Amino acid sequence: MSAATLLRVLARAGGSSARLGRRIACAPSFLVLAVIILVALIGPEFVRDPEGLNAGPSLSPPSGDFWFGTDKFGFDIFARVIHAARLDLTVGFSAAAIAVIIGMPLGALAAMRGGKFDSLLLRVSESLQAFPTLLLAMGIVAALDTRVVALGMRIVFLILIIALVNIPVYLRLTRSAVLPIVNSDFVLASRCAGKRDLSILRRRVIPNVLQVVFAQFSVNVAWAIQILAALSFIGLGVPLPTAEWGAMVRDGASYTIYGQWWVAVFPGLAILVTVLTLNLMADRVRYGK
Amino acid sequence: MSEPVLEARDLLKDYVTRDAKLQRRTARAVDGVSFQIGEQETFGVVGESGCGKSTIGRVLLKLYEATGGEILLFGENVAPLSERRFRGHRRKLQMVFQDPQAAFDPMSSIRSSLREYAELRGLRRRAEQDALIERTVEEVGLPPELIDRKPSEVSGGQLQRLNVARCLLVEPKVLFLDEPTASLDVSIRGQIVNLLLDRQESDHLSYLLVSHDLRVVYAMAHRVAVMYLGQFVEVGTRDQVYERARHPYTRGLLDAADLDEPRRDSSSVRLAGEISDEVMALPGCRLMPRCPFAEESCESPQELLQVEEGHLVRCWKAVEQPGDMGLPVTLTKKGEAREEAGKMIVE
Numbered sequence: 001m002s003a004a005t006l007l008r009v010l011a012r013a014g015g016s017s018a019r020l021g022r023r024i025a026c027a028p029s030f031l032v033l034a035v036i037i038l039v040a041l042i043g044p045e046f047v048r049d050p051e052g053l054n055a056g057p058s059l060s061p062p063s064g065d066f067w068f069g070t071d072k073f074g075f076d077i078f079a080r081v082i083h084a085a086r087l088d089l090t091v092g093f094s095a096a097a098i099a100v101i102i103g104m105p106l107g108a109l110a111a112m113r114g115g116k117f118d119s120l121l122l123r124v125s126e127s128l129q130a131f132p133t134l135l136l137a138m139g140i141v142a143a144l145d146t147r148v149v150a151l152g153m154r155i156v157f158l159i160l161i162i163a164l165v166n167i168p169v170y171l172r173l174t175r176s177a178v179l180p181i182v183n184s185d186f187v188l189a190s191r192c193a194g195k196r197d198l199s200i201l202r203r204r205v206i207p208n209v210l211q212v213v214f215a216q217f218s219v220n221v222a223w224a225i226q227i228l229a230a231l232s233f234i235g236l237g238v239p240l241p242t243a244e245w246g247a248m249v250r251d252g253a254s255y256t257i258y259g260q261w262w263v264a265v266f267p268g269l270a271i272l273v274t275v276l277t278l279n280l281m282a283d284r285v286r287y288g289k
Numbered sequence: 290m291s292e293p294v295l296e297a298r299d300l301l302k303d304y305v306t307r308d309a310k311l312q313r314r315t316a317r318a319v320d321g322v323s324f325q326i327g328e329q330e331t332f333g334v335v336g337e338s339g340c341g342k343s344t345i346g347r348v349l350l351k352l353y354e355a356t357g358g359e360i361l362l363f364g365e366n367v368a369p370l371s372e373r374r375f376r377g378h379r380r381k382l383q384m385v386f387q388d389p390q391a392a393f394d395p396m397s398s399i400r401s402s403l404r405e406y407a408e409l410r411g412l413r414r415r416a417e418q419d420a421l422i423e424r425t426v427e428e429v430g431l432p433p434e435l436i437d438r439k440p441s442e443v444s445g446g447q448l449q450r451l452n453v454a455r456c457l458l459v460e461p462k463v464l465f466l467d468e469p470t471a472s473l474d475v476s477i478r479g480q481i482v483n484l485l486l487d488r489q490e491s492d493h494l495s496y497l498l499v500s501h502d503l504r505v506v507y508a509m510a511h512r513v514a515v516m517y518l519g520q521f522v523e524v525g526t527r528d529q530v531y532e533r534a535r536h537p538y539t540r541g542l543l544d545a546a547d548l549d550e551p552r553r554d555s556s557s558v559r560l561a562g563e564i565s566d567e568v569m570a571l572p573g574c575r576l577m578p579r580c581p582f583a584e585e586s587c588e589s590p591q592e593l594l595q596v597e598e599g600h601l602v603r604c605w606k607a608v609e610q611p612g613d614m615g616l617p618v619t620l621t622k623k624g625e626a627r628e629e630a631g632k633m634i635v636e
Contacts, residue, residue, distance in 0.1 A: 193406050
């Protein structure tokens with residue numbers, strides 16, 4: 001299935017589930033996420049340069065001037081947290097989106113076709129899932145040695161790797177959601193109308209599993225951000241001086257025991273709030289609370 | 290009977306599963322079933338849940354692939370056809386589902402589900418499709434506005450009418466009715482039965498009716514087959530099966546249903562126990578473990594034997610020694626039972 005088809009399906013299902021849309025839109029978690037996204041979009045225009053040297057005194061605590069304090073280079077931590085939102089959300093959303101776009105149709109096809117195709121996909125995804133997600137991502141990043149490439153390319157690599165380790169999640173989720181639908185009466189009815197597999201997949205199957213997949217999607221954005229943060233924390237993610245929440249926590253961690261808690265705590269809080277919001281949203285979508 | 294519209298010959302269907310050790314296991318759901326349905330005729334199949342009666346229809350519609358046997362649609366064997374080649378035949382053969390709620394896509398409007406059938410009819414333009422859909426929906430007695438709702442916003446009885454309307458969109462010749470009233474309120478069942486009977490007459494439809502509701506089958510079917518564990522155990526006209534039942538299973542089924550008055554006399558048959566998979570492996574009568582009349586000779590394979598014109602029974606004893614089974618029957622020389630003998634069962 002092409003990306004264009006998938007977008008059409010998403011749009012169609014989105015339009016046909018206006019009630020679901022309203023339910024999500026009224027959720028507090030949705031409002032919080034909207035604020036986070038807004039901050040990521042326009043926030044960086046209103047704060048100091050996150051990489052400007054000598055912006056302030058080194059390691060000064062939160063004050064009226066520097067709301068979140070400064071780090072050892074004197075960078076404004078508030079500015080860095082805001083700037084990092086753009087990077088972290090971009091990586092999180094694009095990695096999760098790529099994983100959905102590849103994993104969902106594969107999982108649906110596996111469930112519909114069955115047989116060898118199904119077994120093969122399942123075995124491959126099991127092999128990938130046998131490794132802890134973070135370990136696998138670490139392994140691939142280390143093996144590719146992405147440190148030599150330019151920052152932009154490196155972020156693209158990170159997105160692709162995080163997407164890759166998440167594809168099996170969508171494949172299996174979609175497969176298990178599609179299995180009962182493939183044998184449902186309304187799909188048999190479409191068969192009786194002489195509809196082909198791909199048409200049934202597009203018009204009947206995918207719209208019916210979208211809710212489950214979307215719930216997983218927002219959890220997955222959170223995972224992707226966590227993976228990126230974790231990779232940066234151990235030095236395999238985004239290098240200094242680029243602002244990234246995980247990398248900032250890493251840099252600040254060692255100061256915490258000396259009482260300079262603000263360096264690690266504020267980016268850590270940013271991760272916490274974002275991940276929590278996305279998880280609450282996923283609950284909302286899945287259980288309709 | 291006129292030229293058969295639909296005929297099944299020795300239909301076989303195995304389901305392949307894997308057990309805990311990943312060994313292939315086959316379960317035979319339909320085991321050598323043959324029948325013919327003529328124009329404007331209703332052929333009813335009754336039996337317990339899980340006896341394979343729904344599978345017959347699904348195999349005929351090629352929703353499941355037949356393991357063996359022939360499916361003749363107007364004389365042409367369609368069993369070996371690929372889905373692509375069979376697509377041209379789909380218009381002739383359609384299905385009314387048991388659960389109307391499950392038969393429509395819960396995420397889409399009913400119109401969108403109906404459109405698929407208008408497309409099968411060959412209508413390309415939206416306006417043509419909609420005109421046909423609205424006309425057909427009115428014909429089954431529903432306001433056309435209904436179709437812009439989701440299935441969850443329409444009542445079960447209305448949905449079942451829409452289910453029938455959906456089939457009618459393609460002007461089919463044969464409808465497979467899979468328990469068409471089973472999930473409906475008792476008060477609505479009659480309406481659906483009447484709708485189906487009316488349409489049969491006006492559109493010259495043939496029905497394959499599968500149900501465990503003996504009343505519905507009685508009201509609709511011309512001929513009836515009783516199915517037990519994948520095989521027909523008794524086939525005949527409606528009156529032959531309902532009033533002159535011979536097979537112990539048929540009699541047990543009729544007794545359990547208490548069609549008229551509960552009978553507790555010597556002629557009533559009580560079936561004990563449950564269906565088990567093991568009996569499928571035995572060569573003889575599958576009802577043996579549950580049958581009150583079972584004896585050694587029942588362990589040999591049982592064929593469908595003719596007891597009178599068009600009335601077949603898969604039980605040697607019911608044919609040869611009906612007296613021993615509470616059937617007050619006098620035998621003719623060739624083992625053919627006299628009609629009046631069997632009549633006493635239902636008194």
